[in-house]
Amino acid sequence: MFCKTARDAGYRWAWSDTCCIDQNNNVEIQKSFNSMFIWYHHSALTIVYLSDVPPSSKSGAPAKSAWNTRIWTVPESLAPKVILFYQQDWTVYLNDRSSNHKESAAIVQKLQDSTGIDAQSLVAFRLGMRDAREKLQWASKRVTTLQEDIAYSLFGIFDVHLLVLYGENKQNALGRLSQEIIAHSGDITALDWVGKSSEFNSCLPADITSYKPPPCTLPSLSEDEMQTCVSTLGNIVDVELASKLYNLLDIGTPRFANRRLRLPCNAFRVTEVRRRLGQDQESCFTYDVKAKGLQDLSITTEDKLVQMSPKRPTRQSFLLIRPWNRHDLELPDFADEMMDDVDDWSEPGSPSDESHSGYPGDNELVDHSRALRLIVRLGRPFSALLLAQQRVGEYKRVASDNNIIAQVKDMASVRDMMDVRTLEIL
Structure with a gap:
């Protein structure tokens, strides 16, 4: 038929x-x-x-x-x-x-x-x-x-x-x-x-x-709301420090090879991990987590985390990270750049993508308005990843049963967002 x-x-x-x-x-x-x-x-x-x-x-x-x-x-x-x-x-x-x-x-x-x-x-x-x-x-x-x-x-x-x-x-x-x-x-x-x-x-x-669950939909800002936030921050934020952060975040793109992910991110050091008591399910655990520069939050996972506090430190360290997002810097989609003519790509021997070719570098002045817009975005709630250190410079993600939604404590505190690095995740 x-x-x-x-x-x-x-x-x-x-x-x-x-x-x-x-x-x-x-x-x-x-x-x-x-x-x-x-x-x-x-x-x-x-x-x-x-x-x-x-x-x-x-x-x-x-x-x-x-x-x-x-x-x-x-x-x-x-x-x-x-x-x-x-x-x-x-x-x-x-x-x-x-x-x-x-x-x-x-x-x-x-x-x-x-x-x-x-x-x-x-x-x-x-x-x-x-x-x-x-x-x-x-x-x-x-x-x-x-x-x-x-x-x-x-x-x-x-x-x-x-x-x-x-x-x-x-x-x-x-x-x-x-x-x-x-x-x-x-x-x-x-x-x-x-x-x-x-x-x-x-x-x-x-x-x-x-x-299967839809991606976490976080509240967005209209352009009018953005402009209001920028105007407010302009009076209380160190603009030069904000510009420096903008340049720090221009650190290239994620790279994945040989099962290892090199992920640019903002990192926030976890200072306390405390398991909640009185849980009925032994296969799933909820932890109250504190991180430097972030509001307190809770995480539910099947993994057993090492409990830690300032009075009881451990050898293993944890990070909450915000994966680097080109939209935060108001840069074009990487997929759009892939469609550019091959002549626009760097020639062998020229500076690598991590040299920030074509974008504001350490010696260039970033527009103050753009830097403040970045701070506004970084101050909004974001979907965070929890990482546990394995060896020096290597981490593993701690899987969660729910999205981990984090937010900086003080949007005006640029220094809380300054820990910018590229982590190797196994």
Whole structure:
């Protein structure tokens, strides 16, 4: 029926991934997985057969279809420019006889409701590494027969080409994908998750389901509110110190290689960790945490933390960090810079990206207004990571069951934000 439907639509050839990929040929599997998104994108027509949607189905049927639960259908729904949905008896879905269901507002709305993917992406998706966290969330509710396909199915939407290594396990597969995204885009949204840490790297989740909760939405400032804060701070903040902090934060982008993450950040030294008593669950612990320059907060985790206080210090130290964000400096997205002409990239032997080429450096005067806007942003609540020191210069992330929302005690105290460094996280 698939071939007949394709022929009736005026085509002489049809390709089905289920039938047309030789699963016993590793070379063919590798080529197919790294090419499938492009194949679907350039198809004249993509036919989706909803085998469990009866002809009498109502408009909400795709949400209940097995098609909507599979991980591979994420790229299959995004890549094609022309797509038609067919029901169990091979009649078109909702009796919509238009030539392209991506042009049907009703069907696109149903797909958005059932997949969680926004309508704009469904209709005109642009592959790439931008908004990595959002794309990982699209896949977080999907299932697959082979655990590694959780990552392999997403190669196309991120435009990455990696080896297919069945048997490596899902943590390693997802870790390799995330490493590639961060290493080439500098996008740290993939670090925004709650749950268990991966064995690949502690800053990554053990399972893609950790991206299922929506990212923590922190209160934002309107431009009028920003200007009011800047005016207020101008009278109480050391502007020269704020400008120095701006320059300190221009320290390059996150780098991920060999399972190690080099992460630029503002660091706040933890001074006290105290476990709350009277907890019912022995598998989960809540700690009251104090850090220099931050308001007090609590953290819930499955990890047992070493309790510490000024009167009872320990050899192990902890940091609460704010990962460096280009938007705080009002710099363009790293993904946008990747699209620049290759001639704009540094030539071999020229200063590295850490020399701040093209941006305000230590010998340049940063506009005072921009420096104060930075202080306003750094004074807002932020999603923090808790790190435990392992060896000199190396840390591991302590996974939390909830987002860790931190805030500096005094927005006018620039010195509390001055501990800027690049940490190596295992």
